[in-house]
Amino acid sequence: MNFYSFHIGDYQSHTAHLSPIADIAYRRMLDWCYLHERALPREIKIIAKFIRMPEHEQIIEQICREFFVSTRTGWLNKRTNFELNFYHQKSAKASSSAKLRWHKEKIDANALQTLCERNATNTITNTITKEENIDTYVSQSKLKVPTCPQQQILQLYAKHLPHLSQPRIWQGSRATKLKQRWIQASQASEYSENGYSTKENGLKWWDSFFEYIANKTKLSHGFESNGKIWKPDLEWIVSATNFAKIIDGRYNK
Numbered sequence: 491m492n493f494y495s496f497h498i499g500d501y502q503s504h505t506a507h508l509s510p511i512a513d514i515a516y517r518r519m520l521d522w523c524y525l526h527e528r529a530l531p532r533e534i535k536i537i538a539k540f541i542r543m544p545e546h547e548q549i550i551e552q553i554c555r556e557f558f559v560s561t562r563t564g565w566l567n568k569r570t571n572f573e574l575n576f577y578h579q580k581s582a583k584a585s586s587s588a589k590l591r592w593h594k595e596k597i598d599a600n601a602l603q604t605l606c607e608r609n610a611t612n613t614i615t616n617t618i619t620k621e622e623n624i625d626t627y628v629s630q631s632k633l634k635v636p637t638c639p640q641q642q643i644l645q646l647y648a649k650h651l652p653h654l655s656q657p658r659i660w661q662g663s664r665a666t667k668l669k670q671r672w673i674q675a676s677q678a679s680e681y682s683e684n685g686y687s688t689k690e691n692g693l694k695w696w697d698s699f700f701e702y703i704a705n706k707t708k709l710s711h712g713f714e715s716n717g718k719i720w721k722p723d724l725e726w727i728v729s730a731t732n733f734a735k736i737i738d739g740r741y742n743k
Contacts (some may be wrong), residue, residue, distance in 0.1 A: 495573070504557075515543055516553050520570060527574055530554070537565070570619035572734055575677050636641040636689040638672040638704035640665055643696050647724050651710060655723040664725050671728045675699070703727070 505513055518541035519530060532535050534551045538544045558565035577581065640660060648656055657664065675695055678685040686692040704710045712721035725730055 492542065503647075508553075509549075511543075511546060512549050512553060515541060515546060515550055516557060519550070519553065521569065523567060523570045529561060529566040529571075530558065532564050533561070557603060569734070569738060571679055572737060575674065582636050604707070616676050629716075634687055635673050635676045636687070636692065638669040639689055639693065640668060642693055643672070644653070644724070646693065646697050646700050650697075652705040654710070654721055657724055664728075665730045667730075670730070671733055672696075674733075703736065706743060707736065708743055709736070 505516060505593050508516065513737050519537065522537075522540055523530060531540070533543075534554065536545050537554070538547045540548070543550065554565045558567050558568075601626075644657065644660060647654075660668075672692065675686065683687060686695050709722050709727075712719045712722075720734070727736065
């Protein structure tokens with residue numbers, strides 16, 4: 491992965507206390523994870539070697555313990571893992587869509603498949619927002635994610651957060667965002683240990699997710715702004731950036 495979004499405000503709010511050397515080390519550690527698409531090695535000495543800072547092993551170990559989680563595969567950063575999972579899901583969806591178009595056209599298979607996959611790689615951002623492709627991705631991809639049960643998720647949202655705004659219409663871009671988060675949450679990650687591959691388990695995950703928002707975060711009561719109380723709605727919750735911040739614990743009480 492040669493590109494990732496870097497949120498300057500979020501980074502600075504979490505790292506303002508770091509020394510210049512620690513800040514450089516942390517940035518290099520994040521870059522290494524994104525570039526190699528995996529967790530940092532478990533051995534601090536090896537990490538120091540990979541980021542070209544062998545004389546600062548103590549600082550690197552401190553950063554690991556503050557910003558990473560020790561797992562069987564190495565030191566894992568929750569936000570990095572979240573972004574990598576989402577990146578791979580988008581890539582898989584784009585590739586799946588390209589192959590389906592290839593079969594539909596029934597022309598020179600080899601030439602068209604190459605062309606479609608090249609186009610898909612260059613237009614991941616555009617294709618993932620097309621609602622008509624989401625159901626195809628869910629049923630056709632190797633991820634084997636069941637079709638998103640939109641109405642049942644809306645019912646779970648109303649069950650745990652009845653005091654927040656309830657949508658009267660749920661279609662178009664709103665439904666697309668929820669499908670994307672449904673697929674995203676289905677993949678095993680730091681916040682979803684085993685993911686889910688069935689509709690039943692998926693609904694259990696979303697049930698606990700809304701319960702978490704209701705009981706563990708400030709979102710259920712809203713925030714005061716310009717003398718008024720602002721409260722989120724479901725569309726806000728399932729937007730990619732807001733969903734990531736909730737998972738990161740940015741709104742915890």
